[in-house]
Amino acid sequence: MTGLRPTTTLWRPTGPEELRLVEELDWRAWPPRLPExxxxxxVLNEDYAIRIARDWNVKHSGVGFVTRFEVETEFLSRYPVQQAGGQTILELWVPADExxxxxxxxxxxxEVVREFR
Known part of the structure:
Protein backbone atom coordinates (compact mmCIF):
# COMPACT_ATOMS: atom_id res chain seq x y z
CA MET A 1 0.00 0.00 0.00
CA THR A 2 1.32 3.45 -0.89
CA GLY A 3 0.13 6.99 -0.21
CA LEU A 4 -3.38 7.69 1.07
CA ARG A 5 -5.20 5.34 -1.29
CA PRO A 6 -5.12 1.61 -0.57
CA THR A 7 -3.25 -0.13 -3.37
CA THR A 8 -2.63 -3.68 -4.52
CA THR A 9 0.73 -4.86 -5.81
CA LEU A 10 0.62 -6.49 -9.24
CA TRP A 11 3.35 -8.03 -11.38
CA ARG A 12 3.76 -8.33 -15.12
CA PRO A 13 6.15 -10.58 -17.00
CA THR A 14 7.47 -8.41 -19.80
CA GLY A 15 9.61 -8.79 -22.89
CA PRO A 16 12.10 -6.21 -24.16
CA GLU A 17 9.75 -4.52 -26.66
CA GLU A 18 6.97 -3.93 -24.15
CA LEU A 19 9.49 -2.76 -21.55
CA ARG A 20 10.91 -0.21 -24.02
CA LEU A 21 7.39 1.17 -24.53
CA VAL A 22 6.83 1.37 -20.75
CA GLU A 23 10.06 3.34 -20.45
CA GLU A 24 8.84 5.73 -23.18
CA LEU A 25 5.72 6.26 -21.04
CA ASP A 26 7.97 7.35 -18.13
CA TRP A 27 7.37 4.06 -16.28
CA ARG A 28 3.80 5.18 -15.45
CA ALA A 29 1.63 3.27 -17.93
CA TRP A 30 1.32 0.18 -20.07
CA PRO A 31 1.28 0.62 -23.84
CA PRO A 32 -1.82 -0.09 -25.94
CA ARG A 33 -2.37 -3.72 -26.83
CA LEU A 34 -1.67 -5.00 -30.32
CA PRO A 35 -4.69 -6.09 -32.41
CA GLU A 36 -4.02 -9.73 -31.52
CA VAL A 43 -0.59 -11.32 -12.42
CA LEU A 44 -1.21 -11.49 -8.70
CA ASN A 45 2.03 -13.02 -7.50
CA GLU A 46 5.69 -12.62 -8.23
CA ASP A 47 6.41 -16.34 -8.53
CA TYR A 48 3.99 -16.72 -11.44
CA ALA A 49 5.49 -13.64 -13.15
CA ILE A 50 8.99 -15.09 -12.69
CA ARG A 51 7.98 -18.37 -14.31
CA ILE A 52 6.56 -16.61 -17.37
CA ALA A 53 9.48 -14.18 -17.73
CA ARG A 54 12.10 -16.89 -17.27
CA ASP A 55 10.45 -19.76 -19.15
CA TRP A 56 8.56 -17.97 -21.94
CA ASN A 57 9.97 -14.48 -22.52
CA VAL A 58 13.60 -15.65 -22.50
CA LYS A 59 12.83 -18.41 -25.00
CA HIS A 60 10.98 -16.02 -27.33
CA SER A 61 12.97 -12.78 -26.88
CA GLY A 62 16.28 -13.73 -25.30
CA VAL A 63 15.40 -11.75 -22.17
CA GLY A 64 12.50 -11.57 -19.75
CA PHE A 65 11.69 -9.01 -17.10
CA VAL A 66 9.43 -9.06 -14.07
CA THR A 67 7.83 -5.73 -13.31
CA ARG A 68 6.00 -4.67 -10.17
CA PHE A 69 3.51 -1.85 -9.79
CA GLU A 70 0.70 -0.59 -7.55
CA VAL A 71 -2.92 -0.06 -8.57
CA GLU A 72 -5.75 1.41 -6.53
CA THR A 73 -7.41 -1.55 -4.81
CA GLU A 74 -10.95 -0.22 -5.09
CA PHE A 75 -10.57 0.19 -8.86
CA LEU A 76 -9.29 -3.39 -9.26
CA SER A 77 -12.52 -4.80 -7.83
CA ARG A 78 -14.07 -4.43 -11.30
CA TYR A 79 -11.82 -7.25 -12.59
CA PRO A 80 -12.52 -10.69 -11.13
CA VAL A 81 -9.46 -12.80 -10.40
CA GLN A 82 -8.95 -15.41 -13.11
CA GLN A 83 -7.39 -18.74 -12.23
CA ALA A 84 -5.45 -19.55 -15.41
CA GLY A 85 -4.05 -22.87 -14.22
CA GLY A 86 -3.02 -24.10 -10.78
CA GLN A 87 -3.97 -22.45 -7.49
CA THR A 88 -1.25 -19.80 -7.77
CA ILE A 89 -1.75 -19.05 -11.48
CA LEU A 90 -3.84 -15.93 -10.88
CA GLU A 91 -4.38 -13.06 -13.31
CA LEU A 92 -6.58 -10.06 -13.86
CA TRP A 93 -7.99 -9.74 -17.36
CA VAL A 94 -8.25 -6.10 -18.38
CA PRO A 95 -9.96 -5.61 -21.75
CA ALA A 96 -7.64 -3.79 -24.17
CA ASP A 97 -10.12 -0.94 -24.58
CA GLU A 98 -9.98 -0.28 -20.80
CA GLU A 111 9.60 -0.95 -11.73
CA VAL A 112 11.72 -3.83 -12.99
CA VAL A 113 12.41 -6.22 -10.13
CA ARG A 114 13.98 -9.17 -11.98
CA GLU A 115 15.72 -9.87 -15.26
CA PHE A 116 16.42 -13.23 -16.91
CA ARG A 117 18.64 -13.96 -19.93
Whole structure:
Protein backbone atom coordinates (compact mmCIF):
# COMPACT_ATOMS: atom_id res chain seq x y z
CA MET A 1 0.00 0.00 0.00
CA THR A 2 1.32 3.45 -0.89
CA GLY A 3 0.13 6.99 -0.21
CA LEU A 4 -3.38 7.69 1.07
CA ARG A 5 -5.20 5.34 -1.29
CA PRO A 6 -5.12 1.61 -0.57
CA THR A 7 -3.25 -0.13 -3.37
CA THR A 8 -2.63 -3.68 -4.52
CA THR A 9 0.73 -4.86 -5.81
CA LEU A 10 0.62 -6.49 -9.24
CA TRP A 11 3.35 -8.03 -11.38
CA ARG A 12 3.76 -8.33 -15.12
CA PRO A 13 6.15 -10.58 -17.00
CA THR A 14 7.47 -8.41 -19.80
CA GLY A 15 9.61 -8.79 -22.89
CA PRO A 16 12.10 -6.21 -24.16
CA GLU A 17 9.75 -4.52 -26.66
CA GLU A 18 6.97 -3.93 -24.15
CA LEU A 19 9.49 -2.76 -21.55
CA ARG A 20 10.91 -0.21 -24.02
CA LEU A 21 7.39 1.17 -24.53
CA VAL A 22 6.83 1.37 -20.75
CA GLU A 23 10.06 3.34 -20.45
CA GLU A 24 8.84 5.73 -23.18
CA LEU A 25 5.72 6.26 -21.04
CA ASP A 26 7.97 7.35 -18.13
CA TRP A 27 7.37 4.06 -16.28
CA ARG A 28 3.80 5.18 -15.45
CA ALA A 29 1.63 3.27 -17.93
CA TRP A 30 1.32 0.18 -20.07
CA PRO A 31 1.28 0.62 -23.84
CA PRO A 32 -1.82 -0.09 -25.94
CA ARG A 33 -2.37 -3.72 -26.83
CA LEU A 34 -1.67 -5.00 -30.32
CA PRO A 35 -4.69 -6.09 -32.41
CA GLU A 36 -4.02 -9.73 -31.52
CA UNK A 37 -3.97 -8.91 -27.79
CA UNK A 38 -7.58 -8.45 -26.62
CA UNK A 39 -6.62 -8.34 -22.93
CA UNK A 40 -3.88 -7.02 -20.70
CA UNK A 41 -3.13 -9.46 -17.93
CA UNK A 42 -1.17 -8.46 -14.86
CA VAL A 43 -0.59 -11.32 -12.42
CA LEU A 44 -1.21 -11.49 -8.70
CA ASN A 45 2.03 -13.02 -7.50
CA GLU A 46 5.69 -12.62 -8.23
CA ASP A 47 6.41 -16.34 -8.53
CA TYR A 48 3.99 -16.72 -11.44
CA ALA A 49 5.49 -13.64 -13.15
CA ILE A 50 8.99 -15.09 -12.69
CA ARG A 51 7.98 -18.37 -14.31
CA ILE A 52 6.56 -16.61 -17.37
CA ALA A 53 9.48 -14.18 -17.73
CA ARG A 54 12.10 -16.89 -17.27
CA ASP A 55 10.45 -19.76 -19.15
CA TRP A 56 8.56 -17.97 -21.94
CA ASN A 57 9.97 -14.48 -22.52
CA VAL A 58 13.60 -15.65 -22.50
CA LYS A 59 12.83 -18.41 -25.00
CA HIS A 60 10.98 -16.02 -27.33
CA SER A 61 12.97 -12.78 -26.88
CA GLY A 62 16.28 -13.73 -25.30
CA VAL A 63 15.40 -11.75 -22.17
CA GLY A 64 12.50 -11.57 -19.75
CA PHE A 65 11.69 -9.01 -17.10
CA VAL A 66 9.43 -9.06 -14.07
CA THR A 67 7.83 -5.73 -13.31
CA ARG A 68 6.00 -4.67 -10.17
CA PHE A 69 3.51 -1.85 -9.79
CA GLU A 70 0.70 -0.59 -7.55
CA VAL A 71 -2.92 -0.06 -8.57
CA GLU A 72 -5.75 1.41 -6.53
CA THR A 73 -7.41 -1.55 -4.81
CA GLU A 74 -10.95 -0.22 -5.09
CA PHE A 75 -10.57 0.19 -8.86
CA LEU A 76 -9.29 -3.39 -9.26
CA SER A 77 -12.52 -4.80 -7.83
CA ARG A 78 -14.07 -4.43 -11.30
CA TYR A 79 -11.82 -7.25 -12.59
CA PRO A 80 -12.52 -10.69 -11.13
CA VAL A 81 -9.46 -12.80 -10.40
CA GLN A 82 -8.95 -15.41 -13.11
CA GLN A 83 -7.39 -18.74 -12.23
CA ALA A 84 -5.45 -19.55 -15.41
CA GLY A 85 -4.05 -22.87 -14.22
CA GLY A 86 -3.02 -24.10 -10.78
CA GLN A 87 -3.97 -22.45 -7.49
CA THR A 88 -1.25 -19.80 -7.77
CA ILE A 89 -1.75 -19.05 -11.48
CA LEU A 90 -3.84 -15.93 -10.88
CA GLU A 91 -4.38 -13.06 -13.31
CA LEU A 92 -6.58 -10.06 -13.86
CA TRP A 93 -7.99 -9.74 -17.36
CA VAL A 94 -8.25 -6.10 -18.38
CA PRO A 95 -9.96 -5.61 -21.75
CA ALA A 96 -7.64 -3.79 -24.17
CA ASP A 97 -10.12 -0.94 -24.58
CA GLU A 98 -9.98 -0.28 -20.80
CA UNK A 99 -6.20 -0.07 -20.56
CA UNK A 100 -6.10 3.74 -20.51
CA UNK A 101 -8.54 3.71 -17.58
CA UNK A 102 -6.46 1.01 -15.85
CA UNK A 103 -3.30 3.07 -16.38
CA UNK A 104 -4.97 6.09 -14.78
CA UNK A 105 -5.26 4.08 -11.55
CA UNK A 106 -1.60 3.06 -11.34
CA UNK A 107 -0.02 4.65 -8.28
CA UNK A 108 3.66 5.50 -8.64
CA UNK A 109 5.98 3.99 -11.22
CA UNK A 110 6.30 0.58 -12.81
CA GLU A 111 9.60 -0.95 -11.73
CA VAL A 112 11.72 -3.83 -12.99
CA VAL A 113 12.41 -6.22 -10.13
CA ARG A 114 13.98 -9.17 -11.98
CA GLU A 115 15.72 -9.87 -15.26
CA PHE A 116 16.42 -13.23 -16.91
CA ARG A 117 18.64 -13.96 -19.93
Missing amino acids: QPIFYP LDLFNAHIVGKI
